[in-house]
Structures are given as C-alpha cells and as structure tokens.
Amino acid sequence: xxxxxxxxxxxxxxxxxxxxxxxxxxxxxxxxxxxxxxxxxxxxxxxxxxxxxxxxxxxxxxxxxxxxxxxxxxxxxxxxxxxxxxxxxxxxxxxxxxxxxxxxxxxxxxxxxxxxxxx
Numbered sequence: 001x002x003x004x005x006x007x008x009x010x011x012x013x014x015x016x017x018x019x020x021x022x023x024x025x026x027x028x029x030x031x032x033x034x035x036x037x038x039x040x041x042x043x044x045x046x047x048x049x050x051x052x053x054x055x056x057x058x059x060x061x062x063x064x065x066x067x068x069x070x071x072x073x074x075x076x077x078x079x080x081x082x083x084x085x086x087x088x089x090x091x092x093x094x095x096x097x098x099x100x101x102x103x104x105x106x107x108x109x110x111x112x113x114x115x116x117x118x119x
Contacts, residue, residue: 027069027070031066
C-alpha cells in the first residue's frame with residue numbers, strides 16, 4: 001500500500017487500494033445480464049482488483065455487470081462479473097469497477113498485462 005498526495009493540500013495519505021494500478025487503454029464491453037448487446041468502452045487504468053472504465057452509459061453503484069475485456073486486435077483476455085463501486089463525472093465520465101470471483105488463471109492473465117505495462 002502506497003501514499004497519495006492530495007492535490008489541494010499537498011498532504012500525503014495512505015492509498016486505499018489493495019493493488020497498484022497501471023494506466024492502460026483496452027477495450028471492454030459492460031453488459032447488464034438482460035442486455036443482448038453491449039457497446040465498447042475503454043479501460044483507462046487496471047489492477048488485479050478492478051479498473052476504471054471511461055463510458056457515457058449510466059450504471060449505478062453496486063450494479064453487477066458481465067464484462068469482456070479485449071487485447072489489441074480484438075483478442076478476448078477475460079470474461080466475468082464485476083461490481084460498480086464508483087460513478088464519476090469529472091474529469092472523465094466513467095466507472096470504478098471491482099472484479100468479482102476471478103479464477104487464478106484469470107488473475108495470472110491480468111498480472112501479465114499489468115507487469116508488461118510496468119516495464
């Protein structure tokens with residue numbers, strides 16, 4: 001767990017995130033269970049625990065969504081469920097999302113993507 005500087009006061013506080021995040025740009029489809037079609041949205045940052053997704057679509061905190069995360073070229077990286085933990089309007093309209101019930105194999109795939117971004 002690291003420290004984060006408050007932009008207004010300059011004071012440092014403990015990071016609340018359990019996993020470090022990396023800036024990234026991946027395509028993702030978020031879908032309510034009854035929806036037949038989902039649009040592509042963009043993952044802006046990613047960790048083993050979740051992601052921030054830029055989207056104009058409206059979801060609510062605690063919504064459970066199905067997701068498909070894609071690598072460049074449309075290759076599917078992960079499929080699963082996640083929970084909306086935060087809705088943001090500024091500076092970018094989007095969602096803070098928490099991955100739910102990832103298998104060890106899925107976690108390993110995510111870790112490879114995160115590690116490759118850090119190098």
